[in-house]
Amino acid sequence: MDRSLGRRRVLVVDDFPAMRTTLAQMLLSMGLEEEPDMAQDAAQALARLRARRYDIVLCDYNLGGGMDGQQLLEIARREGRVDVACVFILITAENSSEMVMAALESGPDAYLSKPITKVLLKTRLERALQRRDPMRPVADALARGDTAGALQVLAVMHATGRGEVADVLRLQAELGIEAGDLDTAEAAAREAQRARPLAWACNALGRVVQRRGDLAAAENHFREAMAVTPYFMSAHDHLAEVLELQDRRSEALDVLDRAVQRSSRSLPRQRRLGRLALEQGHWDLAAQAWARAAELAAPQGEAHPSDHVWTAFALARAGDTRGGARCLRHMEQALEGDPELPWWSLVGRLDLCGVTAADPTELLETLDTRLLWTPPPEAVRAALVQVLQHLGEVERAELLRQEAG
Numbered sequence: 572m573d574r575s576l577g578r579r580r581v582l583v584v585d586d587f588p589a590m591r592t593t594l595a596q597m598l599l600s601m602g603l604e605e606e607p608d609m610a611q612d613a614a615q616a617l618a619r620l621r622a623r624r625y626d627i628v629l630c631d632y633n634l635g636g637g638m639d640g641q642q643l644l645e646i647a648r649r650e651g652r653v654d655v656a657c658v659f660i661l662i663t664a665e666n667s668s669e670m671v672m673a674a675l676e677s678g679p680d681a682y683l684s685k686p687i688t689k690v691l692l693k694t695r696l697e698r699a700l701q702r703r704d705p706m707r708p709v710a711d712a713l714a715r716g717d718t719a720g721a722l723q724v725l726a727v728m729h730a731t732g733r734g735e736v737a738d739v740l741r742l743q744a745e746l747g748i749e750a751g752d753l754d755t756a757e758a759a760a761r762e763a764q765r766a767r768p769l770a771w772a773c774n775a776l777g778r779v780v781q782r783r784g785d786l787a788a789a790e791n792h793f794r795e796a797m798a799v800t801p802y803f804m805s806a807h808d809h810l811a812e813v814l815e816l817q818d819r820r821s822e823a824l825d826v827l828d829r830a831v832q833r834s835s836r837s838l839p840r841q842r843r844l845g846r847l848a849l850e851q852g853h854w855d856l857a858a859q860a861w862a863r864a865a866e867l868a869a870p871q872g873e874a875h876p877s878d879h880v881w882t883a884f885a886l887a888r889a890g891d892t893r894g895g896a897r898c899l900r901h902m903e904q905a906l907e908g909d910p911e912l913p914w915w916s917l918v919g920r921l922d923l924c925g926v927t928a929a930d931p932t933e934l935l936e937t938l939d940t941r942l943l944w945t946p947p948p949e950a951v952r953a954a955l956v957q958v959l960q961h962l963g964e965v966e967r968a969e970l971l972r973q974e975a976g
Contacts, residue, residue: 576696580623581607584616585662594629597689601696613638613870615751620652624714628653632663632682638870641836644679646871655742656710658699663689702791705734709742718750727803737763744775753779770800777809789813809900811843820847828856831863839868845881854963862898870903874908876915877950883919887926895923913941914951918958925961935964946974 573576581598586593591609598607608623610616612634618955619670620628628647632640633868635654647653661682680699683691705728712721725743728734740763747756777792789811796806807830827844835841865878879902883895897921906912917938924931938955941947952971959968 576603579626613643654710656706770803854889879921
């Protein structure tokens with residue numbers, strides 16, 4: 572198959588105009604026929620990805636303010652904007668352990684360290700295209716929402732030897748789990764492991780047996796994945812989930828705490844860690860996790876008042892009520908206009924009253940008025956019940972609980 576750039580559609584993302592120009596010139600000199608599209612930050616890149624399907628994305632890791640390249644890749648993949656046939660190469664001038672872990676976890680096709688040479692870029696692109704090009708029919712099926720059709724294409728590819736075997740098997744396992752075709756997923760993962768244990772295959776087997784209800788076996792598979800590849804972070808997340816399902820919350824907390832020490836840039840991981848730390852009274856750890864969640868959520872467009880409220884909740888219980896109050900003020904400024912903000916602001920301020928023994932009368936009257944007009948979101952209701960009980964407002968808490976039923 573021809574691996575030339577030709578008329579492939581390319582997006583270059585970098586916050587420095589000179590770097591964008593340099594990369595574009597390299598690509599054109601390598602045979603790209605159409606000028607690549609450009610983006611100066613993640614928001615602009617995401618807008619372009621939503622408007623057009625690209626074959627190749629070259630993206631700087633550090634994009635200045637807002638999202639970084641890893642976060643852009645995660646969101647674009649989640650939305651299906653970077654599909655299984657798209658080559659995504661992360662470029663960086665950094666070599667910190669956090670950056671390396673971020674790159675490993677987000678899984679780009681390659682990451683290149685600056686300064687970049689034309690020879691190196693060409694080599695990496697050719698290698699990545701060799702893997703991604705055969706996946707185009709799979710990507711087309713998934714773009715239509717036809718997961719079963721994508722699995723059929725993969726089965727034919729596997730039978731005829733088209734594409735990289737490891738890539739075909741891994742995608743069969745992932746899509747099989749997604750589609751509920753657990754037999755296909757299990758067969759692909761087990762075949763991949765015939766020569767040696769692979770972290771992704773162990774992880775897939777864990778997810779399969781978890782879906783079948785065997786939590787003990789799932790735990791063993793996830794632990795094996797971590798033993799094979801300690802930085803395979805998905806296994807940490809799934810292990811924590813399985814431990815929590817077995818009511819082993821302290822162990823789940825320990826797993827997630829170690830995980831964020833390895834790779835701290837996952838928003839779901841930080842939120843789960845924060846929740847478990849709050850449940851178990853580890854206030855400093857909870858405050859740290861929820862604050863990090865708020866930091867990660869903002870540039871990803873997933874900011875939520877609860878991240879700030881739970882940060883304030885933990886800070887107050889750790890003895891830093893002033894820090895908790897500052898956190899709530901920052902929330903009210905940063906998330907002005909959020910429809911849930913008035914509710915969560917009440918939750919946070921009522922909770923501070925419970926910690927500081929301040930008079931909550933005015934806030935309770937505001938709450939009563941709001942409840943007359945509209946019911947709170949379910950997450951707010953649960954938080955209000957907890958806070959009202961702490962304040963000794965047992966009757967109000969019980970009424971809220973009954974209204975939920």
